[in-house]
Amino acid sequence: MEAIILAGGLGTRLKSKVKDVPKPMAIVNGRPFLEYILTHLQRGGVTKAVISVGFMNKVISDHFRYRFGTIDIEYSVEDAPLGTGGGILQSLKFVNTNPILVVNGDTYFQIDIFKLLAVHSAKDADVTIAAKFLEDPDRYGTVKFDKTGSLVSFEEKVKGKAGFINGGIYLINKDILLSASLPPVFSFEIDFLNKRSGDINIQIMPSDDYFIDIGTSDDFEIAQREMGAFL
Template sequence: MEAIILAGGFGTRLKSVVRDMPKPMAVIAGKPFLTYLLDQLDRQGCTHAILAVGYKKEVIQNFFGPKYRGISLTYSVEEKPLLTGGALKKALEVATEDAVLVLNGDTFFGVDFSKMLDFHHKTHSDATLAVKKLYDFSRYGTVLFNGNLRITQFIEKKVCQEGFINGGVYILNRTIFDGINQEKFMMEKDFLEKYVDLKAFYAFPSNGYFIDIGIPEDYEKANKEFGKFTLKK
């Protein structure tokens, strides 16, 4: 299993609680948040992770070095901001597996990665998105899919009583951006929404634990929850 972690975020909305460090290095219950993501990968058999770094990249590189537990680490460095899509495109250039797991560096989602990979291969998907059902939310857009779990539409953020959100865990074919000449683009807006009718995107529903530390309220929630129990996935 090979993975990419998007770890180049500025953490703009967390400035009040996290200063002068990349968002994935925000300390949660005594450890950088990125540590929990790498632990999750290690437990599930990942042996190589590519960290897509940019802002204050040396903080991450100096802390983790070339290896973390059973995972060898490679750094894909953005010399200028490439946004999420551009960062992924660059990182995939050094990937070696045909299908690569992707994690957002500010989100933890307790997904069974092996089952997700099996699903990705069985559906011949170009991109598989782990989705989570939420209730009474407005912070996230929603993902619509048919009875075969093929994604049909992405809906913009709005007040929603219930729906499936993009949980920030993907499996991408290594060649998915072949023919895309843009260097800087957003994964969600400029790629997923644009190509939903042209490529095979599938949803992988999971009821695993989910938290996004991107705003101060959820950063504090993560501190409490990660401190009081051990996550199973």
């Protein structure tokens, strides 16, 4: 299996903690955050990762070069920010397998990747999203799905209302993107998933595995305390 890691964001909300490196390279318990993600992918059977990079991309490529453990690494360089969707679309030119695993570079969600693939295959899905239940999902909005796991809707952020969030890990059939008429810059979540939810097969795999998003200073500090066990 091959994966795309979205690591091209600017990380503006974390500048007080991380000043001289892109957010996925923030040091967490002595190691770059991206190493935790790659270790998880390696354990899940990923053999190649395409890292979609932008801001300070040389920091990432100089550190990892073209190999991490058993994973071959290639880089898809964004000359200007493309959004999550544009980053995925540009990275597809380096991908040979189908479906493709897509992972956010600033979240760590320790799901069973083999199980995600099994769900995706069994449901003949176009997109399968790993979802995490949070008591306080204020930052994210939530996903609604039926008893079979089929997506019902994406819900806006509602303060104080618990629910499942999009955990930032997807399995995507490449053809569903390559056959669509899409601009070079777009949000995968807003401009594709939200708009196409009624006409493509989107499945949800809920998981209670460990989840952390280092997008805020508070969660970055939590990651420092909790993530040492995951390497």
